[in-house]
Amino acid sequence: MLLLTNGVFATMDPARPLARAAVVDGAYFAYVGEEAEARDFLRAFAGEQVEEVDLGGKFVLPGFNDSHLHFIHYVKARLSVDLFGCTSLTEVQDRLRKGLEGFDPTSGRWLMGEGWNHELFTDGRRFPNRHDLDAVSREVPILILRGCFHVGAVNTKGLELLKLTKESAGQYGDFLELDGDGEPTGVLKENLLDDVKGALPSIGLADLLEQVKRAQYDFFAEGLTSLQTDDFKYAPDEDPYALMDGLRALSERGELKLRLAEQALLTEPETLDEFFRRGMAQYGGGTGFRISTVKILADGSLGGRTAYMQEPYADDPTTRGIPIYEQKELDALVETAHRHGMPAAIHAIGDGGAEMALTAFQRAEERCPWFQPRHGLVHCQVMTAEQLRRMKALGVTAFVQPVFINGDMHIAPARLGEARLNGSYAWGTMERLGIPVAYGTDAPVEQIRPLDGIYCAVTRRDFEGNGPFLPGEAVSVEQALYAYTVGGAYASGEEAVKGRIRPGMLADFTVLDRNLFTIPPETIREARVLATYVGGVQV
Ligand SMILES: [Zn+2]
CATH class of the missing domain: 2.30.40.10 (Urease, subunit C, domain 1)
Structure with a gap:
């Protein structure tokens, strides 16, 4: 003992x-x-x-629970060039050149880079294109992903290997950007980008699992003991079920101590049916590894203007973004999950995406009231007051990423316009309405640190102290900590076994060097994690 x-x-x-x-x-x-x-x-x-x-x-909290991120993507991203925080195209190129050192051009591998954000570029706020990347290499294929992972760019060598040409461009529509001559610029979006990522030669399962064992310590160092993670499209050899078996075995052998709940991304009726045929609704029911929800995408990202809005973007009236499905297609996917008692967590950033998702939840519950799975909205950034009330009425969980404020407070007002900000990033309103809220990061879109998100949720400021952004939506320190612990456990259906320091609950906890309730909120990011325990064992 x-x-x-x-x-x-x-x-x-x-x-x-x-x-x-x-x-x-x-x-x-x-x-x-x-x-x-x-x-x-x-x-x-x-x-x-x-x-x-x-x-x-010292100050002790239940272990943090990140309610939505991409763990396997994070593990892989540790192996590619980090482009987060680049403040110019030149810096992107410099970091890629450094990544090329020691790179074997005959290996058949692509040079990967992740995390650029053109909004930060001081030498031109535009997407990088193939010419920018050709300046790094014409021999090695290169793919660099924007921090939102909904937009990417490849060099000319990459376009050749992917057979993306002026002639083949027609079939890809808006997902393949073209220049004035109809030639691909190298910029790829959404479904096309996902297909390209899936087709690239990737790390094998055995090597990946070795990397998983190492990467878990990054999370313990930040006080995290549980993750809810969306990994299906990052599985080696496009085999998510082998990945599930691999992670489960690692967990059962005690080599993976980080607790994982999978949010299984399934985008087609056929793959969703297969998931249930394989009995995945009951898969891995222990406290180490389980599948907690299916994940469905309703729209894209705010930065790329692919999040689906009810009204056009304020800074580009030609577009409302891109819905991934028609309503009846989304309804069918949600109903399939619902009829298996499985929650559906739907990625919805725009109020158009949120509207479709809420409608799908409502229809599933009306048609199939014998189950009440805890459906959820992932991101739910741009919402109307009425949609927030519907979330509460339907019992829909909000999976939110407060650290998004750090970047979004600088683009959201222009993208959305003043009027639409009311109801957006509305985490205070969610608390007042009693919506179940679980915090997370969407890593590797953002860094994995819970303290960054807690700081943003409480202060509504960016890391430099700019703001506050929509200060009426600030939450208390207690609410933020709750959403990162108990709220997370509720979101994965595990609130009976973890999320609190209470007799009978898992002894997952983290020790901080200062009391978050008594320090000035502006200094929350300076707190340090001294120790983390999972199941009573220091990790
Ligand atoms: Zn995500």
């Missing part, structure tokens, strides 16, 4: 919000309260070995 003393436990348990000591038995909390009582409690177990840890007055 483990006796933890001298801590400031913010338990997230309304029955005992603050505690000083806890006892862990195996993987679970057995007692939570004061030190003297904890020692009394242990008398009943006299003779058993008890390890004692003095927490030195």
Whole structure:
């Protein structure tokens, strides 16, 4: 057994919000309260070995739970050129050239880069094109992805290998950008980009799982113990089921200690049917690895103006974005999940996408009321007041990424216009309405740090302190911590076993160097994680 003393436990348990000591038995909390009582409690177990840890007055929270990210993509991204934070096209090129050092041009591999954002470029706010990338290499195929992962660019060598030409361009429509002569510029979007990513030679499953074992420690270092992760389209050899088996086996062998709940992205009726035929609704039901939802995409991204809006973009009246499905197609996918008792988490950034998703949820619940799976909206950034009320009425979970404020506060007002900001990034309103809210990052779109998101949710400012952005939508520190712990557990259907520091719950917790309730909110990002425990074991 483990006796933890001298801590400031913010338990997230309304029955005992603050505690000083806890006892862990195996993987679970057995007692939570004061030190003297904890020692009394242990008398009943006299003779058993008890390890004692003095927490030195530090701040203890339930382990953070990131409610939506792309873990396998993150693991792979660690292997490609990091383009996050590039402030010019020149810097993109320089970092890629560095990535080319030691790269074997005969390997058949592509040079990959991820994370650029043209809004940050000081030498021209435009998408990089094939000419920019040809300046890096004409021999090695290159693909670089925007930080939103909905837009990418390839060089001329890449276009050749993909057989994307003036002649073949017609079949790709808006997803393949063309120059004045009808030649591809190298810019690819959405479905075409997904197909290209899927077709590239990728790391094999065995090597990937080795990388998974290493990458989990990045998350422990940030206080994360649980992830809800959307990995199907990042599976090696386009075989998500082999990946599921691999992750589950790693977890069962104790080599993967990070708890994963898969959000299985299924975009076609056929693949969704196959998923249920394989019995995946009941797959991996333990506390280490499970499938918690199916994931469906309703639209694209705000940065790329592919998020689907009810009205045209304020800064480009020619477009309302791109819905991925017609309403009846989305209805059918949601109903299939619903009839298996499986929640559907739908990616919806624009109010047009959100409207379609809410309608699909409502229809499924009206037609099939014998199940009440906890459907959710992932991102739900641009919403109307009426849509927020519908979310509450339908019991729809909000999977939100507060750290998006850091970048979006600089583009959202122009994209959306003043009037539409009302209801957008409305996390305070969600709390007031009682919508279940779970926080996350969408990593590797953003960094994995929970403290960044908590800072943004509470202060409504970017990392430089600019703002506040829509300050009426700020939440309290307590609400933010709750959404990153209990809210996350609820979102994956596991609130009975984790998310709070309470007897009978998994002993997943993290120790911080300062009390987030008493420091100035502007300094939340400066807090440091000192230790993280999963199932009572330090990781
Ligand atoms: Zn995502």
